[in-house]
Amino acid sequence: MQRPLAGLTGRNFVTELTAGVTLLAIAIPLNIGYAQIAGLPPxxxxxxxxxxxxxxxxxxxxxxxxxxxxxxxxxxxxxxxxxxxxxxxxxxxxxxxxxxxxxxxxxxxxxxxxxxxxxxxxxxxxxxxxxxxxxxxIMVSQVAKMLGVKIDSGKEFTGKIADLVGGFTTLNGWAVLISVCSVAVLLLGRRFLRAVPWALIVLVVTTLMVVLTGLDQRGVDxxxxxxxxxxxxxxxxxxxxxxxxxxxxxxxxxxxxxxxxxxxxxxxxxxxxxxxxxxxxxxxxxxxxxxxxxxxxxxxxxxxxxxxxxxxxxxxxxxxxxxxxxxxxxxxxxxxxxxxxxPSPAIGAIVGVAIxxxxxxxxxxxxxxxxxxxxxxxxxxxxxxxxxxxxxxxxxxxxxxxxxLAKRASHPAIDVLESSGDPGESLLEDAPAGNVTAPGVIVIRLAAPLFFANGAVFSTAVKEAIRSAGTDSVHHLVVDMEAVTDVDVTGAESFTALKEWLASQSISLAYSRVRPKTLHRLTSLGLLDTEEVFSTNRAAISHLAPPSAEPTSSRKAGH
Incomplete structure (x- = not known):
């Protein structure tokens, strides 16, 4: 188990101590401002x-x-x-x-x-x-502080805007001066000397201004x-x-x-x-x-x-x-x-610049x-x-x-694999007609789990691929299941309907590269049995290119 203050050594002690002083200078003015935003005391x-x-x-x-x-x-x-x-x-x-x-x-x-x-x-x-x-x-409330305008911080955004606009006639010139100078110091300091605790410097200087000139008696909160x-x-x-x-x-x-x-x-x-x-x-x-x-x-x-x-x-x-x-x-x-x-205008400037x-x-x-x-x-x-x-x-x-999530899941990559095993154009992006893997065979890869958001999309894409290649010229469909990590009930129902359509077109179905868990899931959902998957794979593979050019997507399921 990691010890408390892991990484602290004698070599970096001075650096860590200096960083702590810097953090103290940054955090105190900001936390006072954040407490006011939250409606709580400093x-x-x-x-x-x-x-x-x-x-x-x-x-x-x-x-x-x-x-x-x-x-x-x-x-x-x-x-x-x-x-x-x-x-x-x-x-x-x-x-x-x-x-x-x-x-x-x-x-x-x-x-x-x-x-x-x-x-x-x-x-x-x-x-x-x-x-x-x-x-x-938050910024609206801080701008009001910087201008010396009173608004109801408990109101919604539109109410605050209305109060701010309506209060322009009551803004305090000294508050505006403090705010403008504070914002200028904070922005320029952050740009050129980031290591300096400018927020603390702004608080100290503006507080001295209030004490020495009595600005709190001139309307500065x-x-x-x-x-x-x-x-x-x-x-x-x-x-x-x-x-x-x-x-x-x-x-x-x-x-x-x-x-x-x-x-x-x-x-x-x-x-x-x-x-x-x-x-x-x-x-x-x-x-x-x-x-x-x-x-x-x-x-x-x-x-x-x-x-x-x-x-x-x-x-x-x-x-x-x-x-x-x-x-x-x-x-x-x-x-x-x-x-x-x-002064509240300085706190407003610090918080405003910070956010x-x-x-x-x-x-x-x-x-x-x-x-x-x-x-x-x-x-x-x-x-x-x-x-x-x-x-x-x-x-x-x-x-x-x-x-x-649903939008992206409902548009998965669905590709027709070429004889090299590489995907052709996506079926969701107007693939050209006649796009087949080998004579009489189409190998299609679904690069996502098959579930309710994409089951119908996948079935439609498969049918379009077969129709574009010519229903009479396609005899075997092989589904590359390597990227299919799961199948839900709705996806299984869509796939069952697709199997029935394939049977009506005298097209055999086979699966390749099925993950062991997915194979068990397909069987439990009634989409296949072991004898079916091996026999259909053999029938499909026999129509592919010679063994030396066999597509990687047409291996037997479970092998």
Missing amino acids: TAGLYALVVPTIVYALVVSSRQLVASPDAAAAALVASSIGGLAAAGSADYATLALAQAIICGVMFVLLAVFKLGFLANFLSKPILVGFVGGLALD VLGEVPAGPPVLTWPLIDWSLWLALVPSAIALTLVTTAEGLLVSRSYSEKHGYPFRANRDLFAFGISNIAAGAQGSFAVGSSTSRTAAMDQAGSRTQFPALILAAGTLLLLLFGTALLADI IPLLGVRDFIDLWRKDRFEFLIGATCFLTTLFVGSIAGILVAFVLALIN
Whole structure:
């Protein structure tokens, strides 16, 4: 079993320590902003950096993935709990704790039953659309902060836009100045000196401006008093009906984190050559979320941006996460007074710049160029998430994933093999008339399982191939079964109808290269018996080319 903090040695200790300080500078301002997006106090974002971070770092198999609340998770929390309680209330915070615990239990169940593959249904277009919709909704709230305009963050996207436009007459010039300068520093700094913690610098400088010039007396919102003290153990006491009401949003959070977290974890493990254990990573997410819910925080996910920052800083262990936890705890104990005068426009600028990549503009352009159908999937998920809601967005995402899967499964490659054993043109792409394998024989290969989505398609393609070659000139059909890994009942019924049609045309049927499990399946479904498959194969093979030119697709089944 991998030891905690695997990869940490005396040689890289200084590098890891420096990376930890960098992570501390990045995470604190972002987590304060994410807590505000979620409708929770700043301490909820800071508490997530203590116990949940320690637990995750000591258990996870990934040496680099950073676990923390992120913008998408914060938006999901706000959109799902906002309809159950008023943002900022005690009930709202309690529901956020319960939601994190439910997420943790789901992660643990995924790990125990090895169900992480379910996240594979969230393809790139779906993730781009879903996260992009959440990000744009967040962006409206952050722009309002940057302009000093008051909006109701609990409203839907259109309501927020209406509040923002209607509030232009009340924007604050000082807030706009702080925001413009902050965005300029963040964007230019990210472009030319990425290693510098620009977010922390922006917070320090703008806070000094507020303190020295009294901008808070001129209409600039500030963070306000942040309670001092470490996180304390707690447990949400709510009705069972509310626990059940939180389950759909918890499922959405769990699936999105699983898909993104495992993808990022796997990519860095492959890049740097250390082990990747998906189920252990899911278990780590589980216990860190339970810890978050039991000590005043909210749902914890994976942070792609912070993981990338740690990779660029040279970190190859989870040691920076422990530095982050220690530094945050010291801040909570002794330094919360320093946070009170942080201007909200600067926080809005930091969060806004951080979520620009989540809008997925480049990804959408790439999808448009590569595959219009997948672009439409992403766009549909984006619009549903934006205008209907996050839960509807995740449901539509799964429906679209199934539609996309069915669309591709219903159009498998179906080829007529030439005498060399190589496929000719696909039967689904207007193959030329007279396309046969050998005189009187057609060998057809189905490159997919035979099931309900493609059974009728395969039967139609076989009939078209025989008709195009001339029904009177075809006496034997050989089905190359090498790529057929399974047959379901509906597919078997379609194939039975095809056998009856072949018999009516006096065309014999044979199978070649049948996998042992598929052969058993064909027999159990009544599609053939052993004597039939051997006799029909011999009859078909006798009409093929001489042995020296025998197509590879016409071997006897079971040999």
